Amino acid sequence: MATSNAITQVVSPAQRAASEQDSPDARVEHGPASRSQCPECDGDVVTQDEESFCADCGVIVAAEWVDRSPTLVDLGMVGDASKSIETVNPLRTDKGLHTKFSLGTDGYGNSLSDPQRRKFRRLRKRHRRYQFGAQRKRTKRLNEGLRDVEMIGGNLALPDHVVETAAKYLREASAARLPGGRMAWESLAGGAVLLAARTSGLTRSDIDVAIAANAKATHERVCAAARKIRCGCGVDAPPVRPNATQAVVDALDDALRGGDAVRIWRMARQLLTLGDDVPVGPGTPRLTVAAAAVYAADRLTSGKSLTQQQVADAASTVVPTTKSKIARYNCKLVDAYVARHGTEDPNVVLEREPAAPA
Template sequence: MSSTNASEKTVSDEQYSTTKLDGLEATVEREPAARSACPECEGRVVTHDEESFCADCGLVVAAEWVDRSPTLGDLGMVGNAEQSIETVDPLRTDKGLHTKITKSTDGHGNPLSTKQWKKFQRLRKWHKRYQFGEGRKRTKRLNEGLRDIEMIGGNLGLPGHVVKTAARYLRRASEARLAGGRMAWEALAGGAMLLAARESRIEREAIDVNVATYTKAPHERVCAAARKIRCELGVDTVPVTRPNAVMTVVDALDDDAIPGSAAVRTWRLAHHLMKLGDQEPVGPGTSRLTIAAAALYGADRLTPQKHLTQGQVAEATSTVVPTSMSRISRYNCELVDAYEARHGTKDPGVILDQEPDTLH
């Protein structure tokens, strides 16, 4: 056979062959796909040292191959993630050690002997230690919360990226130790899913109701957990839950509770106090409707003419969300203090004398 610029030597792979071009070894597809054909002359495209070029006209098709998929560092992993090749999933807490070691039977369902039972008992003990690490109790609760997030996402048919975003919020909440007291892990899981769904711009009204339906916590606790995650972790890019909370409380009051001339001024001032409550934050683990009720009462206290009482506001708000006079009193004081600290005075004219458009 006469010698040309290229002589081909077949390899064992049916798809590829090794080619020598000017003394260099290169790899070429035996049946090249459309991307393996030269865009200029439709000739063979060969690869050598991460450079692809046409064997006929010499056109360089690609100089290198770049993997643009998210790195493990982008996914929030700790340690030397760039050198790791393990699949990363924010829903995993134990690096995939989800093996279930039964207590009384082997893998075929046969009963264990005494010797086997003791062996399996040791395996279970070491498995739990490796599975959850040093903070086993807290990591176990985090693992249960992540399973709740998977369950909620599966029941609602949410995209995988929304579920993983919620898992990251729950991890951050765990690191910040937001769970505790009245803030249960179940509520935090629902709140994290609510924030993730809102961030993805999914229809809000359906999400607010449906997330709570599949969460192991009441609807108000889910909203309170979402507000706590948003305030404590500084998740400012996510829309707030119940943006019209102040108007919801106003609508719950009697029509003649605040005269028409003072209603707008009181609402504007209450809306400003509500924004301060989100920024400070005031009562981060409390429902936004409760804070809105305290903001409305605080706005009424700041104006020269008083029209509302704590009992009146608490009774009206209780028709929407459970609350009490003591909570209205407590958060009202914190909101007024935040107003004074921000503006250096309790004069409501600082806000009311501005044009309405400048408040947003």
């Protein structure tokens, strides 16, 4: 229970008398608002329900309120009501057990004796077991990732709802077992913040660069992590780079001209959308997959005017991309296209109405 700032309100004598008749058990408040006397007439201050008022003039000195937000018990996380004082925060994994045990001194700064030191060592061991539960190692890594999310949000002054959404995405990634291999927790933390920023509609054009600068991972890995969370967890969020194919085609301006450029762009856009649905290369930046889609589109159409190195160089102007990635993902995209439509004929999708830019 917390006490709000003092609220001054005059109550009529008739209302005061009716209130006293309804509640004769009104008691004297010894310090409702750091005083026991009325600030107006020096009369006695009494408390009834959630208000403290003067018994003489009726001025309301203070009003109390009760925090009724859901507790750990309400959400089924703790069974004992005595342990459900604090509300749930998505940035916390330890169920509110933030106490830290020190083996050097007690609460007053005095040195511990040997029996006390052994006692504190046992208490700290039990505390760590309760703090992170059965899967302690994985929960500790999740806790470190959530701290990274909070750090990035604080450095960039992001709104609280963006940081909490990023924490939710990181928890979903942990439940889906996305960390592992080249996808580190630090990359997932940055990717979760980037995905949450896009979901919330932040209009900063350099948000991905700013997040990568504050994350413990490179720009490439942060973009790859954002795509892996979006594809691997089925997050209903817009892609980090909605115009990825357009960026690659623009960088290939010297190699693509006229109608061929339009056909390749339209075909690559459809392949990239298919690559997001399958997904193809979920742990790879979307621009890299878009570059592979542009090369695959050039192979499927009648042009065949691009090389893998040209496409890799064009994509590397934004995100580092290699020729081997273009070769690998271009084959996967073509296989996904054949599996979806039963043919390699590009006219199956080119004759349709073009979809939204990808």
